[in-house]
Amino acid sequence: MSATMNIIVNGEPRAFHAGGSVAALLTSLGIDRRKVAVERNLEIVPKSAFDTTALTDGDKLEIVHFIGGG
Amino acid sequence: MSISDAQALRYARHLNLSDVGPSGQEKLLKARVLVVGAGGLGSPVILYLAAAGVGTIGVVDDDEVDLSNLQRQVIHTTARVGTPKADSAKVAVGALNPDVNLRVHRERLKFDNIATLIADYDIVADGSDNFDTRFLVNDACFFARKTLVSAAVLRFDGQLSTYKPHAGGPCYRCVFGEAPPDDVWTCSQVGILGAVAGVMGTLQATEVLKEILVLGESMAGRLLIHDALSATSRLVKINRDPGCALCGDAPTIRDLSIHAASNGGVCSV
Numbered sequence: 001m002s003a004t005m006n007i008i009v010n011g012e013p014r015a016f017h018a019g020g021s022v023a024a025l026l027t028s029l030g031i032d033r034r035k036v037a038v039e040r041n042l043e044i045v046p047k048s049a050f051d052t053t054a055l056t057d058g059d060k061l062e063i064v065h066f067i068g069g070g
Numbered sequence: 071m072s073i074s075d076a077q078a079l080r081y082a083r084h085l086n087l088s089d090v091g092p093s094g095q096e097k098l099l100k101a102r103v104l105v106v107g108a109g110g111l112g113s114p115v116i117l118y119l120a121a122a123g124v125g126t127i128g129v130v131d132d133d134e135v136d137l138s139n140l141q142r143q144v145i146h147t148t149a150r151v152g153t154p155k156a157d158s159a160k161v162a163v164g165a166l167n168p169d170v171n172l173r174v175h176r177e178r179l180k181f182d183n184i185a186t187l188i189a190d191y192d193i194v195a196d197g198s199d200n201f202d203t204r205f206l207v208n209d210a211c212f213f214a215r216k217t218l219v220s221a222a223v224l225r226f227d228g229q230l231s232t233y234k235p236h237a238g239g240p241c242y243r244c245v246f247g248e249a250p251p252d253d254v255w256t257c258s259q260v261g262i263l264g265a266v267a268g269v270m271g272t273l274q275a276t277e278v279l280k281e282i283l284v285l286g287e288s289m290a291g292r293l294l295i296h297d298a299l300s301a302t303s304r305l306v307k308i309n310r311d312p313g314c315a316l317c318g319d320a321p322t323i324r325d326l327s328i329h330a331a332s333n334g335g336v337c338s339v
Binding site (some may be wrong): 032034035037039042043044046047048049062064065066067068069070 | 107109110111112196197198199200201204221222223224227228229244245246247248250251260262267293295304305306307308309311312313314318
């Protein structure tokens with residue numbers, strides 16, 4: 001059994017497998033990565049780094065939805 | 071350029087500000103700003119830039135004023151329903167400040183007209199209503215090395231940043247990648263609280279004025295996310311993405327031809 005860590009997603013505590021990537025988190029949340037930006041500890045994770053950015057225990061994440069209205 | 075007696079009175083509160091003063095006001099009077107969209111965001115942007123004495127304001131919009139626009143698009147009036155939005159904006163600005171030369175561009179931005187259009191301006195303020203236009207404007211500003219102040223609204227939410235990769239920092243694509251698979255987030259049925267467009271458009275106008283005046287901290291490298299329901303805003307850091315298809319280390323977008331297939335999208339809030 002793999003280790004878990006605790007992260008906060010949109011203000012809610014959540015357990016996630018240790019070392020999981022941003023991309024894996026989006027998949028587990030059922031979110032289409034093309035429709036969101038991901039904010040990790042008050043910094044936007046570059047789109048090209050979703051697969052390679054490993055989350056760490058205590059990370060605070062916000063899923064930022066694209067809005068395009070004017 | 072010198073400031074006339076009437077201008078000394080009109081801009082007295084700017085001239086009083088030690089960080090603006092006569093030299094700052096002259097910068098504003100000489101500035102040229104292109105506003106994309108005369109809608110919910112464009113309305114306050116155009117009005118505040120005009121009131122501030124920004125000398126040349128271009129307005130790009132190919133749409134006409136609709137009764138359903140007036141809940142938030144405060145530059146237009148009931149009497150002007152049915153008239154082109156860019157023309158309506160010109161009437162409003164003409165009544166507000168005769169110092170301003172408002173240039174009407176009644177066209178939809180496309181891959182083959184945008185470069186010529188933005189070449190005449192120093193700064194672009196994007197308040198358009200669809201992602202196709204937003205990515206087109208970003209890419210064109212990147213190639214033309216123009217500062218882009220970009221805002222977006224939906225429902226009770228707003229986002230704002232300034233992109234000037236020519237001076238370092240990210241572009242819009244570094245944050246958002248590419249247009250999402252459908253435009254559900256911009257369509258009219260989702261709605262918007264009108265005053266939220268006023269909040270974000272006024273912040274956008276403020277950032278345009280700061281860029282012209284080179285005042286304070288630029289929004290470049292920072293994204294403001296506003297949530298009207300919780301009455302909170304937060305600033306998040308955004309970095310240039312080395313993997314960005316436009317401004318990254320190995321760019322795949324070399325010109326605007328990827329936008330040739332787009333019709334610009336038609337849905338609006």
